[in-house]
Amino acid sequence: MKKTIADALARKGYEALTPVQQAVTQPELEGRDLLVSAQTGSGKTIGFGLAIAPTLLGDDDTLGASGAPLALVIAPTRELAMQVKRELGWLYADAGAFLASCVGGMDMRDERRALARGSHIVVATPGRLRDHIMRGSIDLTQVRAVVLDEADEMLDLGFREDLEFILDETPSGRQTLLFSATVPGAIAKLAQSYQRDAERVSTVSEQTQHADIDYRAMMVAARDGENAIINVLRYYEAPNAIVFCNTRAMVSRLTTRLSNRGFSVVALSGELTQSERSNALQAMRDGRARVCVATDVAARGIDLPNLDLVVHAELPNSHETLLHRSGRTGRAGRKGVSALVVVPSSRKKAERILKFAKLSADWVSAPSADDVNERDQVRMLSAEDWQTDITESESATVDQLVEKFTPQQIAAAYLRQYKKRYSAPEELGAVQIEKPKPRAEFGPSVWFSLSEGRNQSASPRHLLPMVCKAGKITKDDIGAIRIADDLSYVEIREAAVEGFLTAIGPD
Known part of the structure; x- marks a missing residue:
């Protein structure tokens, strides 16, 4: 590994590489085209940064003067593209890299000026990069490496034509890396057309699909779908949670319902401006909001810290979408929960999606009001307040309370204040849960x-x-x-x- 890259990793506290990072940096793969199965949160951004380093740096530890870009990294959304730019920025800082971005929603004139000044690595979304190519504001003749990050999502979003146009504009001798959570037929065809003798890379952690995620399929009566979502959010009280819906209308309705019930909630859907979108994500990151209600397209590529709970308010339409949604949690060693809210009429669809995704879910009832109240009591009694010493400033008030009220009155007042902080759980109707029956013997x-x-x-x-x-x-x-x-x-x-x-x- 180049000294400048190794030093950057050391400063960030990297003691060991993740499995996908180790896999793509094997000496025999240096300069090779790669088709990599990598889940979100597996360290793939640093992985492809390391994989293209020999191609960009050659025999040197640093890059020369910036001019036409040497590498393109293409991502499905502006949020993911900017996140990739930040990660590669510190990784290549000592190597003297200049990075530029070309993403939708940003001022195109600023991007043109940045490209004219010169850059070593350009991180872009497909549509905006194609616009720059057609306007002649980017020179791709010196490109040595192209990375398609979350390639399956880009195809899902309809960027196939843009990607093919971009790849056709780059030199044929480039190194091409495709990173994808899943490898459906469309990805395989893209690899076959635009990669040369590509090496297929899949690490053990990806072969066990989402090992750090606890899948729970929760049966609810048709009329109780939204009530069940409220109870699931209350039962887990995750630092950050995301609730997926299939339509903008459902996002709007559910956001209003949760807000009215006292949840700190933001919405992500297609009609938001870039500014509104950024504000919503920042609210999740700094703790002002703890629940994000989103459509699949609007949530592509977002990365939220401490996201311990994913709720599928409506079932996704494919197993790939289920994996993309759930992959937001259970990252970097943290455990996560993916809860599917399933009404009786959708049970077979849920079983089919889980089967195609090669996932096993626990079929359970959604948390009842009693379940939520019991969990609240456990949280209340294990709170740090009970173990913290009384401070000098608190002492006089504590003595006054003890003198004036009985222990029962003080406990009751504390309990009422505790409950005021949370929305009351909903009563759910009973649903008969039948475990999937094994298929009968087919016979002769x-x-x-x-x-x-x-x-x-x-x-x-x-x-x-x-x-x-x-x-x-x-x-x-x-x-x-x-x-x-x-x-x-x-x-x-x-x-x-x-x-x-x-x-x-x-x-």
Whole structure:
């Protein structure tokens, strides 16, 4: 490792690298294109900073005079881009790096002036970087390394065309790093098109999906969804919590409800200006607010300290979104809770999303009013107030209270004052919880093969209706579906085989 980089890490108190940082800095990977599976909070920003250092610095410990950028780092949101810029700023400080940013919501003229002055590393969001390229205000001819941070989120947000345009404008001999929490087919195709002999990197901590997060699926009656959210927030009393909704309307409604109930809450949704957004995030960081209600798009890339609780007020539409939402907590060794609020009609959807995400959740009731009150009592009795010595300034008042009131009166007054600080929990209706039943034995069956597989983008969702329609059978007649590289295998109930063969014919 270069001395300037090592010194910067030492000043920040780094005694050991995280697994992903160790993986991408192996000597045999120096200068190689990398496709890295890395969760938010795994130290990936410093990881790719270390991975591109040999490419940028070469044989030297410091960078030369700044001019056209040597590296591009592209992130899905302005918040993440600015966070990356801060991290790389201290990492490359001793190397003499000048960094510039190109992000939506900022003054483009200031960015043009910064680019004209020269920079070694440019951190950008896709849309704004494309604007600069088309206006001729950035020179990409000297780029040696490109990093796509949270590449899957950028594709989810519709930036594929922008990313392809940007990559096509950079030199073909560049080092390209793709960092992504998940690696769906779209990411694999992007890697295949724009990387050269890329090394796939996945660390042990990412293979055990979100090991520091406790997933809890909470069944509630349909009318109790919002009441359950209030109780979950009250039960955990996390230093910071984020509540995810699927629509702006739900964000607005839930924010108003929580505010009326006394929660210190902010909202994040698409219609906010950059200033309003920054103020909301700052309120969470400095403790003025403890609950953030947000849509998925608005919360992309945000990083909040002490975020111990994620609540899914509405179920996400995909398992990737579930992982992105939940990945906001359980970071850097801290434990976190991801609570899914599930009404009876959405149970199967919740089970399906958890299964596709390869996650196991505890199916439990949402905290009742009694549960919240019991937890409050535990918190109250374990408060530091009971262990703190009485100060000289407090002594006279304490003596006066003891002389004037009975212990019961003092305790009752303390209890009332304690309860005033918190919103009262809600009474929830009873919900019968049934554990998922294991699938019954399929019985005697025959396996058939189909001449398309993973390489032809085959999937159970695509094959199931096709086989049912062609063979005139129902989905109940189909057992397992196995997808191989160029073949797929379908299990069909023995009793339905004769009719199936008749329907599809000899060919």
